[in-house]
Amino acid sequence: MILADCDLMTALIKADDLRACVGSEPIVSSLASRNITISMGVAVSTDHPAGDIGSLLNQADRGLYAAKQKGRNCVEHVDDMRPMSQPDMERPKALQ
Numbered sequence: 362m363i364l365a366d367c368d369l370m371t372a373l374i375k376a377d378d379l380r381a382c383v384g385s386e387p388i389v390s391s392l393a394s395r396n397i398t399i400s401m402g403v404a405v406s407t408d409h410p411a412g413d414i415g416s417l418l419n420q421a422d423r424g425l426y427a428a429k430q431k432g433r434n435c436v437e438h439v440d441d442m443r444p445m446s447q448p449d450m451e452r453p454k455a456l457q
Contacts (some may be wrong), residue, residue, distance in 0.1 A: 398434035
């Protein structure tokens with residue numbers, strides 16, 4: 362998901378809203394009903410030099426990996442300045 366003019370906290374909240382929406386209703390077909398979950402890694406362009414798409418995507422990918430490591434169905438941001446093993450930034454209460 363790409364959001365224009367979005368700071369980190371807003372991006373985290375919007376990603377978590379999408380995650381909750383996807384998981385709120387099962388996907389129903391004639392053969393089965395399945396609950397779907399998603400995990401997302403969030404990165405914002407203000408953390409990267411202009412035009413450095415590669416590092417932006419790498420940061421989002423590291424966030425996705427961190428989300429999967431936490432058990433899936435969550436949204437994570439990994440600060441490129443810290444190793445992945447350190448705790449993420451403090452989350453707003455809506456994401457805890």
